[in-house]
Amino acid sequence: MKPHASLPSPFHIVDLEPTQSERIEAVAAMLVDEFKEHHPKGWPTLADAREEVQEAFGPGRVHRVAVSSEGAVLGFIGAIPTYHGRLWELHPLVVAAALQGQGVGSALVRDLERLGQEQGIIAITLGTDDEDNQTSLGGCDLYPDVLAHLQSIRNLNRHPYEFYQKLGYALIGAIPDANGAGRPDILMAKRLR
Numbered sequence: 001m002k003p004h005a006s007l008p009s010p011f012h013i014v015d016l017e018p019t020q021s022e023r024i025e026a027v028a029a030m031l032v033d034e035f036k037e038h039h040p041k042g043w044p045t046l047a048d049a050r051e052e053v054q055e056a057f058g059p060g061r062v063h064r065v066a067v068s069s070e071g072a073v074l075g076f077i078g079a080i081p082t083y084h085g086r087l088w089e090l091h092p093l094v095v096a097a098a099l100q101g102q103g104v105g106s107a108l109v110r111d112l113e114r115l116g117q118e119q120g121i122i123a124i125t126l127g128t129d130d131e132d133n134q135t136s137l138g139g140c141d142l143y144p145d146v147l148a149h150l151q152s153i154r155n156l157n158r159h160p161y162e163f164y165q166k167l168g169y170a171l172i173g174a175i176p177d178a179n180g181a182g183r184p185d186i187l188m189a190k191r192l193r
């Protein structure tokens with residue numbers, strides 16, 4: 001079990017700026033720590049994670065942080081414009097381990113949706129990998145009826161697809177073997193307007 005800390009209240013969500021090196025470092029450390037258990041190939045090193053954060057400052061991309069009133073970084077969310085800017089792909093999303101389960105992740109997603117609505121974005125899509133048999137799709141040959149597997153998906157070990165379902169995201173597909181045999185990517189989306 002991860003040790004839980006109580007959420008510094010209130011927190012707010014703002015743009016992460018390219019000049020905020022301390023916040024960037026905090027986000028990079030969070031990406032390494034939070035993805036190493038189930039996504040070891042995600043960002044194995046701080047250098048990989050720093051590169052990811054720098055990419056989040058690219059053209060049209062969204063990069064938001066949840067911060068406490070003392071300025072501590074609690075979580076990070078990014079989005080990438082896709083389909084000629086009509087949709088956004090949510091990527092990445094992370095909340096500090098000790099503060100998970102207290103609404104920061106939901107707040108970051110809702111903030112992204114609000115921004116998307118303001119900018120006329122039609123829908124937010126995302127891919128949430130199952131690299132570690134966290135769902136009933138892991139470790140299986142999903143062919144030929146990939147959608148039957150998806151329809152009967154079960155959450156075996158706190159895979160985040162259920163977090164997104166609670167926020168109104170629909171399962172829209174799966175890419176078998178996206179991360180190697182039996183390690184699919186699970187695709188989800190939510191219409192904004």
Ligand SMILES: CC(C)(COP(=O)(O)OP(=O)(O)OC[C@H]1O[C@@H](n2cnc3c(N)ncnc32)[C@H](O)[C@@H]1OP(=O)(O)O)[C@@H](O)C(=O)NCCC(=O)NCCS
Pocket residue numbers: 034035093094095096099100101102103104105106107127128129158159160161162163166
């Ligand atoms: C997934 C993650 C962003 C969720 O953020 P969070 O702040 O812990 O989530 P919230 O507190 O807003 O949770 C909202 C609801 O989703 C549920 N939930 C959160 N994570 C969940 C999970 N992994 N599996 C199932 N349900 C989950 C919560 O229990 C809560 O349910 P409730 O409204 O019935 O109480 C966070 O756990 C995290 O950073 N995980 C590691 C990185 C990761 O997996 N990122 C997503 C990759 S696609």
